Amino acid sequence: MPDFTTQAAPATQGKEFFGHPRALSTLFLTEMWERFSYYGMRAILVLFLTATVANGGLGMAEGDATALYGVYVGFVYLMALPGGWVADRLLGARRSVLWGGIVIALGHYAMAVPVKAGIFVGLVLITIGTGLLKPNISAMVGKLYEADDPRRDAGFSIFYMGINLGAFISPLITGYLGEEVNWHLGFGVAAVGMTFAVVQYVLGRRHLHGVGDTPPNPLAGEDRRRALRAIAIGVAAVVVLIGIAAVTGQLTLSKIVSALAVFAVLVAVVYFARILLDKRLTEVERSRMRAYVYLFVFAASFWLIYDQAGSVLNLFAEKNTDRNVFGWEMPASWLQSVNPILVIIGSPIFALIWLKAGHRLSTPVKFTMGLVLNGLSFMLMALAAKAAVGGTLVSPMWLVAVYALQVCGELCLSPVGLSATTKLAPALYGSQMLGLWFLSTAVGDAIGGQVAKWGSDVSQPAYFTVLGVASVVLGASAVLLTRHLRRLMAGIH
Structure with a gap:
């Protein structure tokens, strides 16, 4: 980073x-x-x-x-x-x-x-x-x-x-x-x-x-040449492997996507292992990094659901919502504009809430709120999906309400997580920790894509209910871990 x-x-x-x-x-x-x-x-x-x-x-x-x-x-x-x-x-x-x-x-x-x-x-x-x-x-x-x-x-x-x-x-x-x-x-x-x-x-x-x-x-001199050589070799190796797989018939889109999802998770595991095993870290820094592992998992779980707005929920908008406006059918993709306008409206409101709350609401509690709101959004989606069973077209306001809950959850977790990342970062990894925060989104989205693929084989009400309940339960677990996490965070709120 x-x-x-x-x-x-x-x-x-x-x-x-x-x-x-x-x-x-x-x-x-x-x-x-x-x-x-x-x-x-x-x-x-x-x-x-x-x-x-x-x-x-x-x-x-x-x-x-x-x-x-x-x-x-x-x-x-x-x-x-x-x-x-x-x-x-x-x-x-x-x-x-x-x-x-x-x-x-x-x-x-x-x-x-x-x-x-x-x-x-x-x-x-x-x-x-x-x-x-x-x-x-x-x-x-x-x-x-x-x-x-x-x-x-x-x-x-x-x-x-x-x-x-x-x-x-x-x-x-x-x-x-x-x-x-x-x-x-x-x-x-x-x-x-x-x-x-x-x-x-x-x-x-x-x-x-x-x-x-x-x-x-x-990088200068030989170090620069060595790095450029390593990049070139890496790119060439990937191209050769893809070529071999394509020629032998072993390459399919499904296999590539699954392999990339696994790769994203492995990158996160290796990155955390590298930092936690670094002997240069102080005990306080190591303790804070252990707390960050929990926050990382919570964040990845949040993005797993949240970023399905552009995939699963977008398909629901296309196939299951009544978008007729005075005889004209509104494009399904227009509902993708709901999220950013809600973020614009909600950001100053939540900034004021956090300012007024001060340290009374700790980072783990805010993460809990984000996970619970995210879970509730999918539980609401389960009701919308149930209403759409049998080909009935439902109001797009169901999706607007779902996005509103998700944006509230995002504003509880995303800016708070970014702030926590900078505060919990070991001195040696200050800028790289921001990359680790982005990585939580990468892991959540990659796994979320695989989960959505599984979801295509079950009923929509069941799919949304399972993920919604899981997120709420995870949020409740975060509440139970609050005291432990605050202790690991060593003075960081």
Whole structure:
């Protein structure tokens, strides 16, 4: 992960952007358009994968489509780890964001071409490019300010608004074009959005004033050549193995997706083992890391359910909801815009709640609230699915209510978990721990894709009930562990 502790000279020259460094506008717009492309494509991906060939889709089984979706979303977050390393050791944050944006745009353009292979090539390119862009653009925002600048938190809040603004607008455009006109046209609009991101980033680079120009801990000489050689060998080995598997007939989409899900879990296990076995850690740091293992599991369990909004719940919106508005059928993907607008509305409310509550609500308790609310959302979905049994179309307000519960859960867990990550991090692993937090999402999404595949073989009411009850029970377990976790956290609330 990029080094968030190393500060470049703040970019404060020239005009300001709402009282902040002008460079924030460049990063804000880059992130907004990148999220536009990401969430726009994501809103129609599963719908396209499951659509019949006659209707322009790939005709995949729902189980395979949701599994592929889960692994794709998971690896987008997993790639933040090598993406941050590349910025720290090879390219620097500024060039990593630029190259990441270019690769993402190429991926979306590949998906816009009406060829089956283009879809999978595009998903791989978008995954790699997002790994380069996403963590490093956040790091650059932090480097616009001195550590004690009172505008710092407000700057991140403005930046966060860009994320949700792009996520809100994109499904409305790509969803309409993809579902009503042509799927690949929807993917093409996402490509255009990413092109806007790259162009305005290049045009606005003069405002950055050297922020992220050089890697904070660069590899040089033989070390650099050795690292590049290892990367090349690794990529070549993967290509050869895939080629052998394809020629021998052992390669199937289902096997690839399952293997990638297992890989995501193994990365997390190895990462935790590496940190916990590091003899340089103090006893207090080791104790806090043990507490973080619990929080990691809770977070992964949360994302397992939450990120099914773009797969299982999106398919429910398409097949089981009455979207007729004055004789016109609203695209199912438009419901993907509900989540970001609720986040925009709810974020300041929850920030105020946490401020008023102070230390009376500890991190484990907030995680409990997130898990319980997430579980209740799927229990509510079970009622919606039961009402839809037999082909009855239910009101889309069921999904709006479900998303409202999930957003409340997200605001209990996600920003709190990010804050806890920075507070519990050992001194030697400060920036890498942010990568570990992203990894919890990767693990949850990868496993969630496999769970959704299993769910295609059982009734929807049973599927939602099992996952909902499991999340509530896990939340209750977190309550029982609160005292133990607070003791392990050694003074961190």
